[in-house]
Every structure is written in structure tokens, then in C-alpha cells.
Amino acid sequence: MFCPTDRHALAVAPRQQAEKVGRLSSRLRETVLLDNSLETPRVATIPLQYDSRGERYLVWIDRVGGYLLCLADEIVIGQANGSLADADGPDLGLQADLSRRHATLTRREGQYVLSPRGAATVDGRPVQDATVLNHGAEIGLGDAVRLRFERPHALSASARLTVASGHRTVPSADGVLLMAESCVLGPQPHSHVRCPQWHQDLLLYKGTGGLLCRSSRPVSVSGPGPAVLTEGPVAIPPGARIEAESLCFSIERA
Template identity: 40%
Template sequence: MEHARSADDITMFFGSKRNAKRLVLWIDGVGSRLMCLQDEIVLGREAADGGADIAFQAELAKRHARLRRDGEGYLLEAYHPTWVDDRRVEGVAILPTACTIRLGEFVELRWRRPNALAGTACLTPSSRHRVRPGGCDGAVLWADTCILGPKRSAHVLCRIWDRDVMLFRQDDELFCRTDGKYTVDGRRVAGRAPLRSDSRVEGEDFAFYFEPVDEPRPR
């Protein structure tokens, strides 16, 4: 029987922030999130030639607005009609920990930072739009740690889980940590374990995997 391995026993290269700007996180029984690793995110209309990091099939400009991580907070810069809690953004707005962002006439997004001590923030459509690429249920602006779990303070709420799973970034690598033993890409691990940009993680009551958006899967 294979024993649980620690992070020191396993070396898995995740890749640089430059090469892996976005990942789709697929969570069994929960849904999907577009995980954005860069400090600046462009919001806009989905187009074949790109333009937006988080895109929607809607009547928007290809580069409609921009979110920017600024120290411990976030700024929203409007290039086209954009509102925060029904107030039109003229130039740049400082985002609170929770608000509603509206792009154009029809795209409404719920913005929240569940933990003020963490720089990670969440965008969830409250209108009938999906986050693209990936057709995801929402997006996560991943700054440092990202908590998946059953508590309302989690960045991604997973009601049926009995524990939190912490995803975190360190330098140019991605790691996972949770209580007890679990598997990463079929290997049994305990505590902290490094991940690839296409890793699958499984525990007794949870499972999720990553799919890289901007780069092909490593061979």
C-alpha cells in the first residue's frame, strides 16, 4: 500500500503566472469557476479575437471595464457604461467588500471579498449570463489564498463538504492544503501538496480538478 506523501516527496511544476493566467476549476457537485491569476482583469464581450479576460455573451464592448488589484483592495475602471450599486462609475471607483456591478444594461455581477484579510475576490453573475471562457458559474480573482468549503466565508461555497480546502499561491506555484489524507493526481498526500495546472484532487467527500485556459496541458 502506498503511504501518504508530503509536499517534499512530490515535485509538480505549476508554471509561471505569465504562462498560466487563467484556469477553470471544476468542482464535482458544485459547479465551475474561472480562476484568474493576474492583477488586472478586463471585463467585456466574448469575441473570437479575445480582448476580455472575463467575457460574457452580451451587448458589451470587448473591453468594457477593468478590475485592478491595488494593494489590499480593488479598483474598477470603466471604459463604457458601468455602475456600482446603481451609481455610474465615472473613471475609477474603489470597490467595497460587497456590491453589485452592472456592465451595460443587462449584465449584473455580485462582487464580494468574503475575507478582508485575503486579497482574493469573487464575481458571480446575478443576471442570466455565464462567465466565459468555460461557461462558468462565476469567476475568482485569485490573489493569495482561495478557500473552498461549507462556510459562508469561503470563496467558493461547497455546502456538502465537511471541511475547508485551501488553495494558495506561493511564488510561481500552486498548492493545496486540507485536514486528513487526500489524493492529488492519484497520489496519496497529507497536509500541503503542490499542484499542476491540470491536477485532480480528491478526498472522502470532495473532488475537483483544474483545466488550463491560456496554455495547452503539459505533457
């Protein structure tokens, strides 16, 4: 069934892909890792064919914590029914007195909008309609749930949700990352996941084949495949483990 052109395409594909990824990552690096605001809006407007709906990962970072990584542009927040293998459960399930689909959090053109279905507040004010969330906003759901919404990095559209009221997320995590294109892990305060003991920054971003990462210094990536020592970009499929002298984390599908 393969035509010659297809065969040709296959042969050059790895190199093409590497080039493409390299270009993409260098652009991201320019705009995200450095405080260079020349081409700021580009981060949010890079067109991506990657369909990330409903895709979630768990990032287990040694000494730091476990983070739920949500790649979708829209997540449903609601009560978890306790079972981890719940296909039609909410994207962000909480062990709390909420309805199953209590609110929807949508990322649209670099902004986050909360659309409540049940009782909700933003910064203490009750909201019924879609509300734009600002950095540092406190989302109240039901009687007791309080979520803190933060966008630590000014140049990235990714956001972080932390449960401030002590409720458990399902699966259990210390924080929820709503990943737009990229997430920064590192020691700086503007990192999406702050890892105080790390000596380097690490960038996670969406690529055509899944998650990719690159770093300012070489990291060892092992997991389903053999270990490689690289600065990236390198694909990190579920089950991968990323190590360097000061850091160590694993990623798995939630």
C-alpha cells in the same frame, strides 16, 4: 555549461523548495484558515515573484459548479467573441452587449478598483472614474449586465464575481474567483467557493511553481503525475484531480 555551484543548487532545490513552501503555507494557514488576526496584514503583503498575469484556470467541482480562477492582478472585462481560443480577448469575457474591453478590475494593495471604459454603474450609481469596490457591491455594465462583487473571507484579498443578470461567461462558469494569494474552498459561508457537502476546508494558493494546495485532512491528488495522498502542500498542475472522501474537483487551464 553547469558550474559546480549550480549542480549543488539543483541537488538541494527540492528540499529547499519544500521548506519554503511549508513555511509559506503554515503562515497562510495561520492567517487564513484560523480566525487569528494577530498578523493580519501579512497576507496581502507577502512578496511574490510569481508572474501571474493573464493566467486563468477552470476549477470543476463535482456537485458544486465550475469556477473561473483568475490569477492576474488586473483583469479586463468585456464582450467575448465566442471563440475560446482567443488570445487577445478579455480576461473575463461575457456573452453580452458590451464593448470588447468594457472595464478593468485591478487589485491594488488589497483593494479592488473598477476602471470603466464604457457605461458602468456601482450599486446603481453611474461611474466614470476608477471606483473602489466594497464587499457586496453590484457592478452594472452596459444596459443589462449585473455582476456581484464579494470578498467572503475577511483575511484574504481574494474576491468573487458572480453574474447576477444571467449572462454567460466565456468559458462558462458559475463564478469568477479573483485570486490574490489564496482561496478557501469549503463548507463555511466565508469560503470563496462554498461547497456545502464537504467535510473539510481546502486552501489553494500561489506558489513558485504554480498553484499549490493544502488541506486540514489528507487529500488524494492525481492527474498528470501519479496519485499521492497528502495534507499538502502539494502542487496542483493543470489536469490535476483532488479527491477526498467528501470532495472531488479538477483543475484545468482555461
